[in-house]
Amino acid sequence: MVRKIENIDQFNRFFNQPSYHPLVSVVNLADAHLSLFEPTDFGMYCVVLMDAEFGELTLRGANMTYQAGTVFTMKPGHVVSMQLDARTRPKGWMLAFKPELTVNTGLGRDFYMFNFFDYEVCDALTLYEGERHIMMNCFNTILSELRAPDDEFTGHMVRLGIGQLLSYCRRFYDRQFDTQKVRASELIRQFESILDAYLAEGSELPRRLGPPQVAWCSSQFHLSANYFGDVVKHELGITAKEFIRNKIIKKAILLLVDKGLPVNEVATQLGFNYPNHFTRFFRQATGKSPLAYKKSVEP
16 A cells, blocks of 8 residues: 655655645654655655665665665655664655646756656665765755745745755766766676677567667666666767667668668568568668668669
């Protein structure tokens, strides 16, 4: 049974905190009266900074390993539960805001940058000490604004504070990509090998699953499609989808030109159910139909 939090007042009652704003709350977990809680959908966007290990956390059906300085995010529909360790006091911060806060605002316009809300549990952000202090200051700044007397600038200032905190999350995730560059380089090498094997002659994967997709590739590394895509873009400067497309086109040209296979057979080998779907895909990538391309390179 999943408990659903419908609004900010209910959220604040859950953590035994006062309400300052109808769409936003910031909770200092050290001040909250936490106890064992069953699987819960908070029904809003949440950013959580765990500043100590104080229990077993399960998010979206997966047990989460964390340490002091770990940041994870949730969005409406994500389910979290926790078994608290009675010997340890909770320590950390939690920002929660309803999706309505972003509608027709600068924060909403920039929200596409914050795709880490779709990352998996294993993609959590680990902060350096200086980054941890920056994040804590962001939480404190938003909380101070919420507690200040309400005026015509309150909504704007709160959204600015949230935007700043989310932008720091984005910056620190990019830093994490850089510090894991050796691992990322190996991931790219394995990504290419996986695609080569997927598209190899005799492979049954295209016939069973169709052309390779980002979600399938990311699952081979136990990463979310969004996190995987961000690593690829950070390393190569192109999206994972573009990388896959280029691989498919390169294989298609090999089969068409070097091996002289007919278009329908090439389409089948690459996982396209219909030759016209393959032709459209090929034309979008090269500007020519498969037959026109083949004629253009023939001596």
